[in-house]
Amino acid sequence: MPEEIGLFEAIYTQRAIREFKPDPVPDEMVRKLIEAATKAPSGSNRQSWRFMVIRDYELKRKIGEYYNQARSSRYGTGAPPSNIPAGRRAASDYMAEHLRDVPVLILACIEHDGAPSTMSRGGSIYPAVQNLLLAARGLGLGSVITSLHKRYEDEIKGLLGIPENVETAALLPVGFPADGARYGPTRRAPVHEVTFYDRWGASK
Numbered sequence: 001m002p003e004e005i006g007l008f009e010a011i012y013t014q015r016a017i018r019e020f021k022p023d024p025v026p027d028e029m030v031r032k033l034i035e036a037a038t039k040a041p042s043g044s045n046r047q048s049w050r051f052m053v054i055r056d057y058e059l060k061r062k063i064g065e066y067y068n069q070a071r072s073s074r075y076g077t078g079a080p081p082s083n084i085p086a087g088r089r090a091a092s093d094y095m096a097e098h099l100r101d102v103p104v105l106i107l108a109c110i111e112h113d114g115a116p117s118t119m120s121r122g123g124s125i126y127p128a129v130q131n132l133l134l135a136a137r138g139l140g141l142g143s144v145i146t147s148l149h150k151r152y153e154d155e156i157k158g159l160l161g162i163p164e165n166v167e168t169a170a171l172l173p174v175g176f177p178a179d180g181a182r183y184g185p186t187r188r189a190p191v192h193e194v195t196f197y198d199r200w201g202a203s204k
């Protein structure tokens with residue numbers, strides 16, 4: 001395990017990594033990522049999260065095909081939309097086309113009671129996903145929260161034998177960042193632009 005970095009360094013530098021070295025990710029690291037995820041809060045502490053660790057090449061290939069199709073139907077295959085920087089588009093395209101080669105995919109899921117999906121259901125799995133991303137940063141791994149697979153959720157659930165009462169929340173490719181794939185700093189709006197005081201829209 002690498003030397004640990006500070007909490008705020010991890011928060012400030014965690015970012016979407018979409019290109020990976022082929023080096024395998026040791027089981028112990030994957031276990032640690034999931035353990036970090038399970039330290040997150042969830043509604044009534046139900047901990048209904050479930051994590052699928054996918055290393056099988058054929059499964060990764062099939063999931064990659066669905067993901068790539070979803071990406072093409074969402075964004076098309078032509079010129080990048082102007083709101084997506086060219087570099088990110090290139091990395092996103094690369095990942096979509098090479099998901100099968102990512103060392104490990106982690107599918108974060110949540111069990112539910114059959115009611116329609118709600119914000120609070122998401123609120124009981126996405127904190128765990130964020131913990132996992134931060135832990136990946138801490139271990140010198142890269143990952144990115146992705147959701148395009150949702151367009152083929154039924155097919156992917158069928159492929160992996162995921163039961164009806166389970167929703168998939170995020171597909172997380174995990175590996176060591178490729179040379180040139182860098183951690184943050186990230187570009188985010190400053191606090192004063194996103195914070196109001198006492199009345200909506202009021203700055204300090």
Ligand SMILES: Cc1cc2nc3c(=O)[nH]c(=O)nc-3n(C[C@H](O)[C@H](O)[C@H](O)COP(=O)(O)O)c2cc1C
Nearest residue numbers: 014015016017018092144145146147148149186187
């Ligand atoms: C709910 C959600 C869904 C996302 N889905 C995808 C996705 O399907 N594919 C992808 O490449 N990135 C996806 N992302 C990653 C975002 O594009 C990324 O976090 C954002 O652009 C910030 O990138 P940065 O951390 O490198 O600054 C998603 C992020 C969130 C929060």
